Amino acid sequence: MHYSQAPLPFTGQKRNFLKFFQQVLKENISNQGQGWTIIDAFGGSGLLAHTAKQTLPEARVIFNDFDGYTERLAHIDDTNRLRELIFNRLNDLNVPKNQGLIPQEKAEIEVIIHDFGGYKDVISLGSWLLFSGRQVNQLSDLFNQNWYRKIRETPYPSAVGYLDDVEIVRRNAHELLPDFVDSPRVLLVLDPPYVCTEQGSYRQDDYFGMVQFLRLMSVVRPPFVFFSSTRSEFLAYLDFVIETKQAGWERFVDYRKISIHTSLNKQSRYEDNLVFKFE
Known part of the structure; x- marks a missing residue:
């Protein structure tokens, strides 16, 4: 089964x-x-690894689960049970969609979370509240x-098959990559946290x-595929390296890019980039 988005929020x-x-x-x-x-x-949700395996099924695909996403997937049933408890209580309290919770309402939801005996997925909880x-x-x-x-409004779908036939490791990328960079038939898919921006969605928010x-x-x-954004000045960095012929500049000459405009919310709009080079 091909997933067009990760099963749980990330x-x-x-x-x-x-x-x-693709x-x-x-x-x-x-x-x-x-x-x-x-x-x-920098595996994150594993969506890029999943897509790579679905697109090129004969390739060896490695997902570096540095942020522990597979742990969250393993407890998706608990997450759905907790979602239902909170959803039903918010309905009982007649809290409108997108409405802020008053202290009494928040206190009731806090009790539900505290008393829940299963796995508590903080990232999913944050996306709800x-x-x-x-x-x-x-x-x-x-x-x-x-x-x-x-x-x-609805439970999360099953994650069955999401990472089938994908190898899962959990290592710092700086330790992982040197084992592979000397091979010409290894594609590096790189989606690191953006430098000089908030990294709160990452388990170790100061590690990059x-x-x-x-x-x-x-x-x-x-060959590499590198994801970045105008928020990180990555393209400006590449152009500087090439223009001034910094060490290793030849590796980035004639890179190509695909750009899309996106946003976190109405106040935060920026350009995301897919930068790649194969030869």
């Missing part, structure tokens, strides 16, 4: 880029990926925010700064 899952990502894979890798390895090095664009990764952070009725970015760029070589 900010920055690149669902709007999937058709372009197009790039099909145009540059033949024989359904036979003999190729594709590494989703926080204003658009806000992200937390700890329950304590969630309870300190203002809450709104943003909860989805400027030094980590430069360390990553020192090993990137074709």
